[in-house]
Amino acid sequence: MEKRLPGPGTTAVWAGEEDREAGAPTQVPMVGSVSFGYRALDPWLEVARGERPGHIYSRNTNPTVAAFEEKVRRLEGAPAATSFATGMAAISGALWALLAPGKRVVSTRDTYGGTSVVFTDYLPHWGVDVVLCETENADALETECARGCDLLYLETPTNPTLKVLDLARLCAAGRRAGATVVVDNTFATPLNQNPLALGAHLVVHSATKFLGGHADALGGIVCGDEERIRRIFHFREITGATLHPEAAYLLLRGLKTLALRVARQNESALRIARWLEAAPGVSSVNYPGLASHPAHAVAARQMKGFGGVLSFALDGGMAAVERFLPALRWAHLAANLGAVETVAGTPATTSHVECTPEERAALGIPEGLIRYSVGIEDAEDLLADLEQALSVAREGGT
Numbered sequence: 397m398e399k400r401l402p403g404p405g406t407t408a409v410w411a412g413e414e415d416r417e418a419g420a421p422t423q424v425p426m427v428g429s430v431s432f433g434y435r436a437l438d439p440w441l442e443v444a445r446g447e448r449p450g451h452i453y454s455r456n457t458n459p460t461v462a463a464f465e466e467k468v469r470r471l472e473g474a475p476a477a478t479s480f481a482t483g484m485a486a487i488s489g490a491l492w493a494l495l496a497p498g499k500r501v502v503s504t505r506d507t508y509g510g511t512s513v514v515f516t517d518y519l520p521h522w523g524v525d526v527v528l529c530e531t532e533n534a535d536a537l538e539t540e541c542a543r544g545c546d547l548l549y550l551e552t553p554t555n556p557t558l559k560v561l562d563l564a565r566l567c568a569a570g571r572r573a574g575a576t577v578v579v580d581n582t583f584a585t586p587l588n589q590n591p592l593a594l595g596a597h598l599v600v601h602s603a604t605k606f607l608g609g610h611a612d613a614l615g616g617i618v619c620g621d622e623e624r625i626r627r628i629f630h631f632r633e634i635t636g637a638t639l640h641p642e643a644a645y646l647l648l649r650g651l652k653t654l655a656l657r658v659a660r661q662n663e664s665a666l667r668i669a670r671w672l673e674a675a676p677g678v679s680s681v682n683y684p685g686l687a688s689h690p691a692h693a694v695a696a697r698q699m700k701g702f703g704g705v706l707s708f709a710l711d712g713g714m715a716a717v718e719r720f721l722p723a724l725r726w727a728h729l730a731a732n733l734g735a736v737e738t739v740a741g742t743p744a745t746t747s748h749v750e751c752t753p754e755e756r757a758a759l760g761i762p763e764g765l766i767r768y769s770v771g772i773e774d775a776e777d778l779l780a781d782l783e784q785a786l787s788v789a790r791e792g793g794t
């Protein structure tokens with residue numbers, strides 16, 4: 397009989413945890429030990445040289461952290477993966493490991509705020525040339541790749557405006573130029589989108605968000621081919637932005653319900669986005685699942701679900717937003733997304749908190765936009781909550 401490949405829900409539960417010895421714990425234990433001891437030099441050296449499996453020092457590798465890496469690696473269908481202390485450590489670690497003075501990066505204006513700051517402040521400081529194109533201008537991105545590109549960096553859907561990039565087309569443009577193509581897949585999750593299958597070399601995640609899903613552990617991960625991951629792992633073990641085993645333990649626990657959470661969040665977010673589009677007092681809604689989204693056809697082609705995050709603007713601008721947000725009962729007003737609880741905020745307090753108002757304006761990020769990350773609550777409760785908060789926002793304006 398042909399061996400059946402497990403689906404993503406089964407992979408999220410079992411990957412990295414299939415080997416079970418009699419009497420062994422059924423859950424990956426949290427191994428907090430900094431070091432791993434040996435009784436003789438030979439086996440110790442063999443592990444150090446990578447000739448036999450094992451661990452030596454937890455800045456380099458650790459069993460709990462390795463189980464987390466294995467689960468995400470399998471979900472992304474990648475040959476290799478290496479984790480980091482946060483999503484930003486993963487993104488900057490990948491960039492620093494692969495770039496050098498004189499290299500040229502092509503990316504878009506809409507990337508997560510921290511990533512934008514790496515592009516505008518830090519990489520140029522170290523002699524890396526960075527070109528940021530209009531996010532929705534695929535022709536400009538292709539042209540810049542053809543002019544010479546060592547690394548093409550894409551994020552889709554974007555934070556917080558939910559723009560969608562055509563991954564198959566842009567990954568092909570990057571590959572033609574000989575570039576390494578990196579995709580931030582945080583918003584979509586591996587359940588909804590697999591950039592490696594669409595031509596990317598590397599996928600990065602803020603595991604802090606949907607992967608962990610419970611807003612109680614920071615983490616980041618990069619998945620891709622063995623050669624690039626080896627270089628990125630080496631950079632991380634030397635510079636030290638290692639994922640803590642306790643965070644890995646919490647992320648592993650969260651990952652087991654990823655498929656359930658994402659299915660629910662996809663469904664509720666689409667329902668809420670459609671409802672908001674018709675709601676009085678809402679001037680615009682950004683969600684890739686809406687037929688009105690400018691790149692809905694691309695999103696429908698490359699995504700299995702449209703994700704749990706949407707953003708919208710209110711009639712009455714910032715004053716209405718200031719009345720609306722505190723009126724929400726079922727949402728944390730907080731700088732996070734992808735959690736089991738609904739979370740809401742503005743770019744100035746969430747995705748682009750790292751940027752000055754001038755930088756946000758230059759990136760084309762509207763101050764009055766509301767980012768709404770849908771949790772796993774009952775959609776009816778969230779809709780009723782939005783309805784009453786919108787009426788509070790409107791009343792203040794009369």
Ligand SMILES: Cc1ncc(COP(=O)(O)O)c(C=O)c1O
Pocket residue numbers: 482483484485508510551555580582583601602603604605614615616747
């Ligand atoms: C799309 C995206 N990438 C990267 C990050 C950075 O992740 P972390 O906060 O884990 O460093 C975030 C954080 O919000 C994000 O939304």
